Amino acid sequence: MLNISVPKDAAHVAPPELVMPFSRQARSTQSRIISPGTTIYFEGFRRSPAYRLVDGCVAISQALRDGRRQIVDILGPGRLFGLSLGDSNPCSAESLTYSHIEQLDENLEPAEAQQEIHLMLRRAQAHATLLGRKTAMEKVSSAVLDLSCQFARTSRSPKRRRVTFTLYLTRADLADWLGLTVETVSRCLNQLKRGGVIDFDHPEIVTILDREALMEIADVGSTCRSM
Amino acid sequence: MLNISVPKDAAHVAPPELVMPFSRQARSTQSRIISPGTTIYFEGFRRSPAYRLVDGCVAISQALRDGRRQIVDILGPGRLFGLSLGDSNPCSAESLTYSHIEQLDENLEPAEAQQEIHLMLRRAQAHATLLGRKTAMEKVSSAVLDLSCQFARTSRSPKRRRVTFTLYLTRADLADWLGLTVETVSRCLNQLKRGGVIDFDHPEIVTILDREALMEIADVGSTCRSM
């Protein structure tokens, strides 16, 4: 008979600290600040309204039955989410830091929603390529580049190539995004640090020292290059 | 210094046997049959028109610079493709068998296009979860289930659970879709065969003997279950 083994970790079920959708009464744009770790909507539940992430960081994820989790996208300021059709949410959405979200009107600018869906798709496809075909080092390098674009502090020192950004994702989040384990993510980040490609004193404040090297390692294809 | 190693295989560059877009002259719906291995459009090139796959099988893929390839979706009859925005194709599209495609009018039923984009996104996200978090056996089982739905022969024997379908993908295509190698795909398929879950005499005609077992192994999550 078939004997299928399954990875061990896989047991952390997200605490369903659900955010209640805003009352349908008030028509005007509603916005609120949510704390880190808040589940904005949950995979499989009745479809939530759509939101705009004004500021902060949100992870879109799916889970397998045994708890293994895959983050399918990381959203930064300006991105829309919860735009899916159908009766139930295909993914969960969770804030990774204090985030300012704004509930979108049902009859939102359709062009904007369409643009966002196309962006989601392009990113999901690029991410599939990362997950299926890149090595751990390439994955981590790609992630650092992506996040540096989405979360770069405006105060990038002008002459230097240096860019510093806040890594709202923990090592565990990175692992769930990149299809790796916490340990592998940590090892890769520290290898990049030892190589002088990136730097960090606190684990969540990262500086890119050598963007060219990072792009080289990331093997950024024609598609992602434009992101 | 950093010493990054890269998987070895990664060298098969698709022969750019490009299909010319139909002349813009004729306005009416144009359709044609293309042979296996035809590249319908190529990643990075000027954006192609959109198509409907009337019959056959098409793979949507991306490549890394060194040739490693990731198939991001497999399309069966009825699906639309080439709907992306932007100046260039984010992916390549290639027929995996004789396929009947139909070029879509620029001003296509927008609702249908929107539906297709949403489907692509849902599938891409589910596939990301597969690529990032499933084992080889789970990946192969999921693939067999997915393909059996898209390509099931109508003549499924009514009483039995048995479903037979043509596997238009070679083992190499399956590998590029599932983020595995040819050998691993072959081993998994034969393990499923030995376990009495599937059967095949010719490598490309597959019969599902025990769909329940297959779903069990595939760990189909809430999202993919509906597909």
Place this chain on the structure above:
DNA sequence: CGCAGTCTTGAATCTCCTCAAAAGGCGTGG
């Protein structure tokens, strides 16, 4: 100060990959 959680690091293990070779299928040409 001590606890809990995250991060880091090392050692052992395992899954999947790489390399190699043989088996099978299919078209071409003698």
Place this chain on the structure above:
DNA sequence: CCACGCCTTTTGAGGAGATTCAAGACTGCG
């Protein structure tokens, strides 16, 4: 019709990259 070459598939043996397990360091917080 069979021989041959080419390609895909299968199978085995060995190896590498990532995981697992374990322990220690660091951080924030009550």
